[in-house]
Amino acid sequence: MHRTTRILFVTPALSVAQRKAAFDDDGPLDPAGAAQARAAAGALPADARVVVSPSARCTETAEALGLTNTSSSAELAGVDAGSWRGRTLDEVGAAEPGALGRWLTEPDVAAPGGGESVAQVCARVGRWLGRVEPGAGRLVAVVEPDVVRAAVVHAIGAPPAAFWRLDVEPLTVTEFTGRLDRWNVGLGRPLTGA
Template identity: 85%
Template sequence: MHQTNRVLFVTPAFSVAQRRAAFDADEPLDPAGAARARAAAGALPADARVARSPSARCAETAVALGLTEATTSADLAGVDSGTWRGRTLDEVGAADPEALGRWLTEPEVAAPGGESVAQVCARVGRWLDGVEPGAGRLVAVVEPDVVRAATVHATGAPPAAFWRFDVLPLTVTEFTGRLGRWNVGLGRPLTAG
């Protein structure tokens, strides 16, 4: 008998970088985001195993949600934006519009010193397929990029579809699967009670 895997991807609350429309430089949650995460504590299954992206905002969100025993996984990191880290989208677009345009439209193109969307989709797909069968529910507090990459993988969409998935803060996207096939329950708001 094959057991179904359940992976609940939870996106972090708003961070300082998101409010500035900047490439994340491992900045903390903003005060409003932290308050929203605390308000959602208790909304997730208490018996689930917990993993998270290595970023500060995922760590802070996990703690605010009461998920203090989360295992950090480098495979769940968001896209490495290389030398663009900490800069706003407008700054990068003004300095090198061609590079930014290619990065946003060509999945094989990486930010200078970073990684490509195709690389992230492959990395997250390997992680998702490596979830141990029958191990119960797994909650993973992850960057929106990870949810996009997992959705690309689960649906068999091309990596070019990555930017077509809007992933909001503090939402849950559920992946259920068995025998190498995944179904996707698209993002629902994370609220307690």
């Protein structure tokens, strides 16, 4: 008999880059985001294993939520935005409108600033999901919103273009339950304190 695995994908609180609508430059949470994360401490299972995207805002969110014994996974990193890191959408749109348009409409091939395409992100996160041990119990993953999008695309077998159709809010939980790479998805409930 196979036991069910439960993964709680938690998105980080707001960062300075998000408030500016900029590509993540590994900056910290903004003060309001950090306070919201602290207010949600205790909302996640205390006995779950915890894995964190290797970004400052995910690490800071996990700490503010009171999550301990965390490990980091490079496969759960946010999209590599290449030379667009730290730039706002308006700046990239003004300087490279064709490249930005291709990235938003050609998910299989276009990569931001020489980084990685949406299809590459979906494949990377899908590989990670495929290695989650059947019957692994509960796992909390504090990850970038684009990792949640990629996981959902993989889990439901959607094409990479569906990535842009998913809105993922800060400090929400997207729950995957399943086994043997068959996942059911519960989308985006707010994370609130215990």
